[in-house]
Amino acid sequence: MSQINAYRRKFMATLGGVAVGGLASSVILRTVQAGDVPAKPADQPVSNQVRWGMLIDVNRLTDGGASMVEACKREHGWGNDPKARPEQQAQWMRTVKVTDKLTKYSFTLPVMCQHCEEPPCVDVCPTGASMKRADGIVQVNKHICIGCRYCMMACPYKARSFVHESLTDQRPHSPRGIGTVESCNLCVHRVDQGQLPACVEAAPNAVIFGDLNDPNSRISQAMKALGGSQIRADLSLNTGVRYLGL
Amino acid sequence: MSSKTMVYSELHASKVYYFILGICLALVVLGAFSFFHLEHEGHYVTGMNNQVVWGLPHVFAIFLIVAASGALNIASIGTVFRKGLYQPMGGLSALLAIALLLGGLAILVLDLGHADRLIIAMTYYNFKSIFAWNIILYNGFLALCILYIWTMQDRKMKVLYPYAGFFAFSWRLILTLGTGSIFGFLVSRAYYNSAMIAPLFIALSFALGLAVFIILLFFVYRLDKRELGDLVLNRLRYLLAIFVAAAMFLELARHLTALYIAQRHGVEQFILLEGGIYTLLFWIGQVLVGGLIPLSLIFCRALKNNHWSLLLASALVIVGGFAQLYVIIVGGQVYPLELFPNAEVQSSFFDGEIHAYAPSVWEWMLGLGGIGLALTIYFFGMVALRFLPRSLADTEVEAS
């Protein structure tokens, strides 16, 4: 990005190096006891005490996030719409290569729904299908989605896709279908059962998932020590997906 | 209605009338066919995609909705501003407003991914959404127009006539503001996020609604061999000029303000200079055909009182307005979203690329179907009820 950012990156890397010793050990201690995603009893509703978030260290993604995308594809079964043209095919998550115009410095990062605290897609949806769960996960309630695509117009991250054709044999835990809008839902079906999102499991060395509201969670501590920038921070959406090394 | 002498009658259903109605119905059938095809196959048969999510059907729909609000102008000027000349045409203008709105809404609804869930759109409301507000505004507009027509047609309801007129007038302004705000509130899209969009839509609605009104008025009077004098036509002519000029002015202001905002330079440069078809549509379609030529036609002294020049001007305004909406709606989406300022981005999801959009035949059919529906309702309405003043000859109009 800008020169300042490039400088900050280096600085962060150094800082990270210093912080590792102390941080990592305490982190490991804590996690062994609790886990990043404590299992919720199945019959309990999600609570607004937690806010799920993700911290992606771009410099540690050796493949720029391609394996995360693959994992997402497999988990949710997208990337299999033979009739649609490439520009019509759904992509819940993709890797974006960014090259600074001036410095030519370039890096690759995965981009998906950023799970904003103030999601524009939720504000614009006429039926309320585009929704934010109590725990901060932004998703489409496809049962009342009428397929107007206004949320896709509103999303600054191009995180949403519209299903352009009929599908069969979807993943049972991730229903998707013709004429509705879909996007990353942080793997709600997994998180609700105390599992990590599929993409996080695929990049264990570069991504932390956890509760942003809990100051003692691993993700909160890492962000406190290292920061966590947002894409398009200028929009003040307070995203739940944060990056290191932008 | 102030005039005692003004007599209204139904349109005579001649052979030509049935021929026109037949053409309109054929368009409706085309639209319906397209809808069933989309519903069955999915939107992959269209040119729309995950980058350009709103395409030609939305241009048609928003054109009709915006024109609907403008078409009611004639009635408003007659009722709210008490201009006697316009009053006899009030009913016609309200009928046209209803017809255009229904045509536009039909397109919008039939293009939904789940048109079968219309009942959900009517029962689940997210009051933060401009779109949801628009659903209410559209329904209210229809109800008010019907009430308005009722107060004109039924002597017993006449006491309500000025109130209905006033409400319809204010409602209509809000409605167009709402339609404009559908785009104006999209913070993420550099081309839309502007306070100028809503006023621009209002000016545009005046111009488009009036242009459609003039053309249809003229042809219906021809069709039925009724008299339509210069007095009325010249008033409409200058009104049209004012509206077209206002729309052009607001568009100019919008682009000028955008040029002061660094974030918008990219998209402005794209639309104004480098956008290929969109640049062409902007300069040739919107500015020249939709603005400068009609204005010259209207103000050219040699063409004063020339009906055909007025008709041509109206037709060009319609073409230009359509081009303008196409540039706004499609052109605004074709330009990529900016994820990282001052950086180039590249991905499998077409980040950072100018997106491609070419409407398919199905989208054209759906759009034309909406126009067919609007015209069907309009022509049918005129035969069913007494909307048409028997004569709008200069002598008649002056007397009233």
Next chain:
Amino acid sequence: MPLLSHIKSLLGLVLLATLLVGCDAGVPEPNLAPAKAKAAQCVEPTADMRKNHMVYLDVHRDKTVIEGIRTNKHSLNECINCHVVPTREDGSAVHYTDEKKDHFCASCHTYVGVKLDCFQCHADRPQIVENINYQHKLSSNTYHLSAQSVQPDMNDLLWLSQSQTQGATQ
């Protein structure tokens, strides 16, 4: 369209009612074989289920999607897991839209004429685990009945200890 489907469902109901009252023998049995092979009874009393399954499903779906409640009792996935076999004896896949109408929900719904859009999105047959050899493992080797909790892998705690950076590798 909704009007149409409502009229259709009304017609279906009328038809069902007349047939139920008139001649019981005319009502085709829903395809209960797969379920009966697995369990003696449904998740609610059969008569209740016959009448109210849509209520249970509708309530549960909002609870799941909006509140994140994930009990199995009224889960659509579980209905399918119990009521539908993935393939017929000849190896062909069973789908809701099949001509044969032997899919449990289709076997009844075709007859009553109430169209379901659920299976536009929802899997209409249990997933045969096609050996998904990636991170999370499923305990059941036949059907994806319900996902198992997997403890977060220890690997993911070591995120800071690896030294190579993307900038260096690119």
